[in-house]
Amino acid sequence: MLVLGGCFLLRAVACRAQTYDYPTANLTTAWTNSPSLRNQASYGDGSIARAILLRINTDGYGPSFAFGFFCINRVSSSSSPASPCTSFLLAVAVVHCDSSGAFVTGPGTGILPEVIWSANRGRPVGENATLHLAPYGDLFLLEADGGPLVWSTGTARRSVAGMNMTSAGNLVLFDGDNAAVWQSFDHPTDTMVPGQRLKRGARDGLAADVSTTNRSESRLRLAVTSNGLVAFVDASPPQPYYELINPNASSAVNDDDSGSYVVFTSGSLALVRSSGDRPVQLVSLPQVRSLQAPQYMRLDADGHLRLYKWGSKRTDGWAVISDVFRGLEPCDYPTVCGSYGVCTNQQCSCPTAAGDYFRPVNDREPGLGCSPVTPISCSYTQDHQLLTLSHTNSFSGQLSEPSFDKISDESCMRMCLKNCSCKMAIFHYGSDRSEGSCFIQSEVFSLRAHQPDQARPYNSTVHLKVRPVAESGHKSVASKKLVAIISSISSVIVFASVVAIGEGGFGTVFKGKIEDEHVAVKRLDRLSPERTEFLAEVETIGNINHRNLVKLMGYCVGKSHSFLVFEFMPNGSLDTWIFEKDRLDLSLDWKTRLQIITDVARGLEYIHSGSREKIAHLDIKPQNILLDEQHNAKISDFGLAKTIDRKRSWVMSRMQGTPGYMAPECWLTRKISDKADVYSFGVVVMEIICGRRIVDESRSENTLYLMRVLQLCAESDRLFDIVDTQAKDMRLHAAEVLQTIRLAMWCLQRDSNERPSMSTVVNVLDGAAEVQADLDFKFDYTSSPARAEALISDIPWTTSMFTRSEP
Numbered sequence: 001m002l003v004l005g006g007c008f009l010l011r012a013v014a015c016r017a018q019t020y021d022y023p024t025a026n027l028t029t030a031w032t033n034s035p036s037l038r039n040q041a042s043y044g045d046g047s048i049a050r051a052i053l054l055r056i057n058t059d060g061y062g063p064s065f066a067f068g069f070f071c072i073n074r075v076s077s078s079s080s081p082a083s084p085c086t087s088f089l090l091a092v093a094v095v096h097c098d099s100s101g102a103f104v105t106g107p108g109t110g111i112l113p114e115v116i117w118s119a120n121r122g123r124p125v126g127e128n129a130t131l132h133l134a135p136y137g138d139l140f141l142l143e144a145d146g147g148p149l150v151w152s153t154g155t156a157r158r159s160v161a162g163m164n165m166t167s168a169g170n171l172v173l174f175d176g177d178n179a180a181v182w183q184s185f186d187h188p189t190d191t192m193v194p195g196q197r198l199k200r201g202a203r204d205g206l207a208a209d210v211s212t213t214n215r216s217e218s219r220l221r222l223a224v225t226s227n228g229l230v231a232f233v234d235a236s237p238p239q240p241y242y243e244l245i246n247p248n249a250s251s252a253v254n255d256d257d258s259g260s261y262v263v264f265t266s267g268s269l270a271l272v273r274s275s276g277d278r279p280v281q282l283v284s285l286p287q288v289r290s291l292q293a294p295q296y297m298r299l300d301a302d303g304h305l306r307l308y309k310w311g312s313k314r315t316d317g318w319a320v321i322s323d324v325f326r327g328l329e330p331c332d333y334p335t336v337c338g339s340y341g342v343c344t345n346q347q348c349s350c351p352t353a354a355g356d357y358f359r360p361v362n363d364r365e366p367g368l369g370c371s372p373v374t375p376i377s378c379s380y381t382q383d384h385q386l387l388t389l390s391h392t393n394s395f396s397g398q399l400s401e402p403s404f405d406k407i408s409d410e411s412c413m414r415m416c417l418k419n420c421s422c423k424m425a426i427f428h429y430g431s432d433r434s435e436g437s438c439f440i441q442s443e444v445f446s447l448r449a450h451q452p453d454q455a456r457p458y459n460s461t462v463h464l465k466v467r468p469v470a471e472s473g474h475k476s477v478a479s480k481k482l483v484a485i486i487s488s489i490s491s492v493i494v495f496a497s498v499v500a501i502g503e504g505g506f507g508t509v510f511k512g513k514i515e516d517e518h519v520a521v522k523r524l525d526r527l528s529p530e531r532t533e534f535l536a537e538v539e540t541i542g543n544i545n546h547r548n549l550v551k552l553m554g555y556c557v558g559k560s561h562s563f564l565v566f567e568f569m570p571n572g573s574l575d576t577w578i579f580e581k582d583r584l585d586l587s588l589d590w591k592t593r594l595q596i597i598t599d600v601a602r603g604l605e606y607i608h609s610g611s612r613e614k615i616a617h618l619d620i621k622p623q624n625i626l627l628d629e630q631h632n633a634k635i636s637d638f639g640l641a642k643t644i645d646r647k648r649s650w651v652m653s654r655m656q657g658t659p660g661y662m663a664p665e666c667w668l669t670r671k672i673s674d675k676a677d678v679y680s681f682g683v684v685v686m687e688i689i690c691g692r693r694i695v696d697e698s699r700s701e702n703t704l705y706l707m708r709v710l711q712l713c714a715e716s717d718r719l720f721d722i723v724d725t726q727a728k729d730m731r732l733h734a735a736e737v738l739q740t741i742r743l744a745m746w747c748l749q750r751d752s753n754e755r756p757s758m759s760t761v762v763n764v765l766d767g768a769a770e771v772q773a774d775l776d777f778k779f780d781y782t783s784s785p786a787r788a789e790a791l792i793s794d795i796p797w798t799t800s801m802f803t804r805s806e807p
Contacts, residue, residue: 020101021056021064023165025133033069033088033129041095041103046073046085049095049103049113052131053165061099062292063310065169067092069129070113084720086734087124089215090131090141090151092117092171092184094294094310114308114318116169116191116296117184119151121209122216126732133163137181139173143732153182168195189217191298194288197261200224206299207234210767213735220303220334224262228271228282231305231325233334235443241303241334241396242325244282246271264297269324286321297324303333332396337446338369339768340464342392344449351389351447357466361760361769368769369446371759374467375610378420386413386425386463393460394426394439395446402428402437412438413463425463433459511568518568519553544611548603550626550636569634571627574684578622578691587726590733592631593688597740598765599633600625604681605758607635608674614644616672620680621661622687642672660694665752675752678761682747686710689741691724707748707779714745714777739764742771748779 022038031037031052039051052068070093071085093113096104104111120141128144137160140152159175160182166172171184185196190206192198198205205223209215219234232240260273267287270279285307288295295309307322330336331343340358341348350358350370361368376384404415409427416425421442429436436458447462512521542552554565571577574596577586588596600620607615617624617638624637663679665671683694686706692699694706703709713722719741723730730737743764749755754776756764763769 020099021054021097022101023053023055025053025163027133027137027160027162028135029133031068031131033125033127033131037068039066039068039101039103041105043073043105043112045112047071047112048085048088049093049105050088051095051103053163053171054095054097054101055165055167056097056101057167057294059292061097063094063294064097065092065165065167066095066103066113067165067171069125070115072113072115084734086126086720086731087736088126088129089115089118089124090120090129091115092165092169094169094296111317114296115215116193117171117187117189118215121189123150124215124733124735125150126734129732137173139163139182143729147732155182158182169193170196190300191296192264193294193296194264194266197263198222198224198229200226200260208299208303209301211301211770213739213770214767216767218301220299220301222299222305224260224271226260226273229262229269231299231303233445235441235445237400239334239394239400239441239445240398241332242328243398244269244324246273246280246282266295283324283326285324295321303335328396331446331448334395334445336395337367340370340372340444340447341366341368342389342447342449343395348446351387351464356468357387357464359759361763362756362772364772365770368763371609371763372466373609375606376423376465376467377610380467381417381420383467384417385466385468386416387466389447389449389462389464391451391460392447392449392462394441394462395448397448397460399426399428399439403440404438406435407438408434409436409461412436416440416463416465423465427461427463428458429461430458512565514553514565518570520566520568522564522566523562544607544615546603546606546610547632548599548634549606550634566636569626569636570629571631573623574625574627574633574688575622577627578688579693588631588688590727590729590737593727594736594740594765596625596627596631596633597685597688598762600635600681600684601758601761601765603633603635604677605762607641608677608758614674616642616644616674617677617680618642618666618672619658619661620677620684621658622684625684644672644674663752664750673752674758675755678747678755678758679752681758681761682744682755683707685740685744685747686722689724689730689737689744690722691726710745710748711777711779714775714779739771742775745775745777745779746771749776750778751776 033050035050037050037052039049039054041049043049048069048071049066050069051066054064054066056064068091069088070091071088073085093115095113096111098104103113125141125143129150130142130144130146131139132142133139134156136156137158138152138154138156139160141150142148143150153173155173158181160173161176162174164172164174172180173182175181186199186204188196188198188204188206190208192206200223205221207217207222208220210218220231221234221238222229222231227245229244230240231242232238259275260271262269262271262282263279265279267285268279268281269283269285270281272279286295286309293310295307297305297307299305305324306320307324308318309321311317311319330346337343337348338361340351342351348366348369350360357373358370359373360366360370404412407415409429412425412427415438416422419440422440424441424444426439426441427433427436428439444464450460508523510521510523512519542555545551550569551567552564553567556563556565577588580586604617604620607617615638617635618640619637620635624635626634626636628634661680661683663676665673666676683706687694690706690709692706696704696706709722713719719738720731720734722741723737743761746754746756747761754772756772760769764771
């Protein structure tokens with residue numbers, strides 16, 4: 001056993017040891033998140049605890065409450081080296097102390113801090129962040145070096161005299177009369193401890209974490225009502241899945257009950273409807289038997305409300321002793337099978353007979369849900385249809401008030417089709433389908449199938465809004481509205497200057513103006529011999545419209561030159577911002593970098609699965625990613641793009657793309673699929689995070705190839721070493737940065753079948769999916785120049801099979 005914290009380990013004695021805690025603090029005090037804090041411990045999995053206040057339990061040792069900076073590492077497995085733990089929560093946690101007040105830790109003990117409340121759950125901080133208890137009474141958290149404000153109690157000028165960590169686990173700011181001015185118990189996160197109350201109101205309840213590794217607030221909630229507790233999804237309207245109701249209470253909501261609350265005591269959850277009323281037990285729970293066996297209750301990321309207890313032995317750790325939502329089956333939980341997933345006998349699948357409409361987010365993890373093959377958009381209401389699932393209901397069957405009552409199933413369907421925001425209609429009825437209740441839903445969570453012969457109080461049918469995949473060759477309204485071929489482009493466009501703003505392998509880009517709108521005019525220096533192929537390409541580009549794709553406004557075909565007219569992007573191309581940042585004194589913070597990554601992912605997702613035709617861009621690189629005034633990213637240059645029949649996964653094509661960004665299969669097999677774009681996206685993500693080119697000839701041979709550096713850092717579990725050192729805020733968002741690097745690594749898998757779809761990539765960036773484990777780290781296809789040259793020499797290169805884009 002390893003004991004850290006700067007205190008002497010006392011020998012075991014019969015009498016009680018002196019208490020070495022420090023539960024209070026005075027005004028005008030500041031603490032820096034660093035090893036210099038009074039009590040620090042590093043745990044076997046890489047987690048770190050740094051105490052500001054410590055309240056040891058009255059036994060003088062064992063599980064106790066600490067307030068401070070906690071970095072809980074839930075990423076690394078026990079069989080691999082611990083990843084650097086760099087994202088800290090300012091939190092109250094249960095820690096295990098010895099009789100000297102030091103934290104007990106070390107491999108094999110299983111004693112990790114258990115966070116029960118945090119101030120900054122959605123915005124962790126890094127090393128050297130500072131907490132201030134100001135002389136005017138406010139408690140506030142700043143990022144490192146006096147950076148932006150992260151969190152504050154908002155108690156300035158409210159007579160605060162000091163801060164106290166109570167024996168119940170409540171962080172309190174108190175006044176001169178020792179009355180609470182502010183307390184953490186009034187601002188719960190996802191956890192309750194004995195003695196804590198939940199007040200009435202959705203925002204005063206519990207909110208689950210997004211996942212076990214993402215402590216941001218999810219939409220799974222537990223709130224107090226006038227009659228008890230309700231668990232629900234925070235949607236519009238809210239979708240409940242469990243209720244704990246006082247059987248003796250009136251079902252009517254009474255304004256006089258606005259002060260009602262639920263209290264967690266040893267042995268129960270009890271409702272108090274108004275001041276002076278006796279608590280009414282809602283559910284009985286196992287009692288707390290000892291200070292050495294404390295409890296806490298948590299609304300977990302999967303929607304379960306679980307009661308945890310510290311084991312009788314130190315090595316036991318925390319164990320679940322009760323699932324408070326009794327009577328619920330696995331299929332009753334709203335996220336058990338993810339969005340659009342159907343739960344049948346505890347098994348998840350996409351809606352049956354819907355292969356043309358939905359596909360799994362991850363084939364290997366059916367519980368992550370399904371996504372529409374063609375996204376539902378209000379721009380295509382004329383294409384919307386309804387897919388009917390008989391004997392199917394929402395996850396728990398508990399719904400809010402019906403949108404329409406005493407109407408027919410057909411009327412319910414029409415109401416959904418007329419409502420642009422409707423994604424699903426649920427119809428409940430008895431023996432007569434002509435009269436029932438219709439529930440219009442703007443979001444789809446997990447669905448539940450039941451057997452037709454099951455005894456149920458009503459029948460249920462689900463109607464999912466879908467948009468069929470268009471047949472190849474379908475012409476949209478957008479293509480008809482495309483600017484027609486004109487004889488003289490100069491009669492429409494006024495050129496802003498004769499200076500080119502861009503130049504590449506296919507032509508020169510000028511800045512121009514149509515009426516009062518700036519545009520970018522791309523002059524093609526050579527025209528494909530197959531004019532019909534050029535026109536077909538233009539029609540394809542004009543047929544797609546998405547906020548993350550540069551908009552084609554018109555085109556002109558001349559005898560010697562052809563022109564494409566695009567919207568103008570004032571911040572230019574991404575390569576300038578990441579490769580020339582030193583020369584031009586440019587910089588991108590992490591928030592902007594992540595937004596650019598997300599924008600590119602959404603643009604690719606659209607051309608792969610959201611447009612009428614499946615399109616592979618085949619030349620994704622920073623030069624083809626343009627930025628508007630707010631640094632929103634848009635994909636440009638579809639000169640090499642290929643359409644792929646949705647009935648096939650790939651097409652044969654000549655080799656095309658930019659060396660370094662091309663997927664291995666493009667130059668080894670010439671089979672082109674949308675997974676080639678996924679690979680290129682992974683390269684671009686690494687360039688954005690590392691702030692360097694894929695091949696940087698200014699570096700030494702060992703660091704010349706970015707993929708080689710990534711491979712070495714991944715194999716040694718030192719991924720953060722590869723991050724752009726000039727981006728100072730990267731370390732403050734280390735967990736998010738590392739997650740994004742792992743996502744890029746998934747996209748860079750050599751086997752195209754092992755790469756995620758762009759829909760899955762977007763889900764990961766949105767926090768709705770996790771990165772696949774057990775990735776292949778062999779990204780380095782050019783481990784030496786000789787090997788690269790040998791690989792290339794083995795390929796029968798001809799001009800007709802290869803189209804090279806300028807790097």
